[in-house]
Amino acid sequence: MRTRLAMAFAAIVIAATPTAAQDMLVEKLVFELPEYTTVGGQTIRNVQVGWEAYGTLNAAKDNVILITHYFSGTSHAAGKYAPDETVPGYWDAIIGPGKAIDTNKYYVISSDTLVNLGTGDPRVVTTGPATIDPATNKPYGMSFPIVTIRDFVEVQRALLDSLGIQKLHAVMGASMGALQAYEWAAVYPERVERVIPVIGAGWADASLIAWLNVWAAPITLDPKWNGGDYYDSEPPLEGLAEALKVVTLHAQHWEWANANFGRTWAEVGKDPAKSFDNLYKIEAVLDGAGAGRAKISDANHFLYLVKANQLFYAGHGPELYSGLLAIDGPVLIIHTDEDLVFPPEAVRETAAVIGADGTQVEIVELQGTRGHLDGVLSIAQAAPQIRAFLDR
């Protein structure tokens, strides 16, 4: 059932990912930290995050590419867990043997973040409000420390340290993954040789802060949310489904909506003019996507992810731009002008700031009708530029 629901959502998010002749089989690994102290100064015991790796770590441990995931994503960036799975990892089009991120050459690591959304997905390993607090033997709920994109990066750094990896050939991520990529390069410029931020800007601006607030609001409106204390009762599925619906719509573009749905009714014979229960098809599909995804997600984790994204500006330093100016390695920014979440102006301003002190910045513009999601769905368009950028 879970798989079917997840796939219903995937049908919207990841349509028609090509299947390779030979699938790369991958497994989920778990990284554990006995304790982690957040940048905000609070200590979390027994931190666990899932991770995957594709390719082989070389002896010098200098062929590593780190992939950081998006808001509703996981560490499953490429390959399949079993040959009979229909949907591979989200960037399978560019990660694998002979692909743009060539796993014959690079060792690619992808990790779940703290407060990952998909707590109900057995392949996700994360630590957040839904995790049992060892101090109370109950889920943290909203007592979990507020975490930032920097905290996601620090846990990844600990993972890399545990593997003896000092330098990253590149760090690459889409959307919230782009924020992590900027953060990595801003805070550890000496460890990051190349940066590939996809569909993301160097800071959360007022517009994004406000939209993230809109995403989150349905959760706290749902009485079952109960201040985040719902682990002994029913979770706020209705509010969470609505929140996920808003994300799904916002991450698309009107061209997609109009081309695929038009004014078609959800059900033949059920005219939307006749009843508030009769919907248009796009409403029903988005409702279904939100509800399906809600069943494997956690509402509090959603709120913590929103907070982390709102708090983001690269480096979290004294000035808005100081982190971006600290970036040394060349940067390949991939985005689309149709993006409604990180609009093109924000991405171009980010590029201008990074390049202001002479750091090399290139921009690749994707074409498509999916808006923000083209950064996931249409990434293959940028394969030649990614390959060349990594090989330089």
Place this chain on the structure above:
Amino acid sequence: MRTRLAMAFAAIVIAATPTAAQDMLVEKLVFELPEYTTVGGQTIRNVQVGWEAYGTLNAAKDNVILITHYFSGTSHAAGKYAPDETVPGYWDAIIGPGKAIDTNKYYVISSDTLVNLGTGDPRVVTTGPATIDPATNKPYGMSFPIVTIRDFVEVQRALLDSLGIQKLHAVMGASMGALQAYEWAAVYPERVERVIPVIGAGWADASLIAWLNVWAAPITLDPKWNGGDYYDSEPPLEGLAEALKVVTLHAQHWEWANANFGRTWAEVGKDPAKSFDNLYKIEAVLDGAGAGRAKISDANHFLYLVKANQLFYAGHGPELYSGLLAIDGPVLIIHTDEDLVFPPEAVRETAAVIGADGTQVEIVELQGTRGHLDGVLSIAQAAPQIRAFLDR
């Protein structure tokens, strides 16, 4: 108190409307229909809508311009109710003596729609779910008939008939007002000599249908909504405030958000990184705008307005385009490329359809940073074109 709240909202929506040297004083009139049968076939008794008029009806009754209002608007399009009011009607910049819509020449009529949002505004007169049903002596709630943009037009037509007005020199409206303008011209081409749709397209496309659904969802999530039956208890103010917040943000553009708020905290010393209660300024301002406006609005009316907008396509005829093709009079479309509610592609496609059979169509593009709202706030930019179009 009401006025202060309304003004707090107006401060966002209608900023810095210029005050004329001599204000035009206006009064609210009430049009009554003993009964009205909706296009869907249901009869509503004792229909009342408010209206205003500016200028003087000439003897031939052929100098009439009808103004139709937007989603959260009212019939107060120009002038002031009293000399000491600070905010005039929303299009005061173009309606008045000597202005683009010159009330020395034209008789301008503006009417509240059915299911107008502002039931708590004593200057709004409307009929909808919050109205007492004469059959039960209780508010209709969700038993009120579903109404469409066509029904808004039919009530306006009855108003004009009651005044002996057969022809409109022009019909003009912004956003939902544009939909009414298209509808008038599509259904009564022989009565509409000119059409000026502002920031609106000829049909609700899938994207708009979905976003309208997102606007409405917080209301039905609020347990106080109670299936629309809340008139004897507390109204769903929290859900309604959230709905109005989404509308306010969606009707703006990111340039406005970023230029005015950036990453400023709502309160000095209350770092958003420290608590979920600590907000960014843009969040607090939007929350305040939504909450203030909610107090004079009705949640069920909001839902009926959403439904009317979703159901809209000009003419409501056999084909999507047939209504637009029925338009005869010249059309002056005013819009902005920064509009996130009715994107430029939809507006240009509308113009192309109208012009396909030779009907004269012009497009004026507004410049600004307010997105959709520039159709209200920056309408003065189009004053020369409006004046010339009306005089031709």
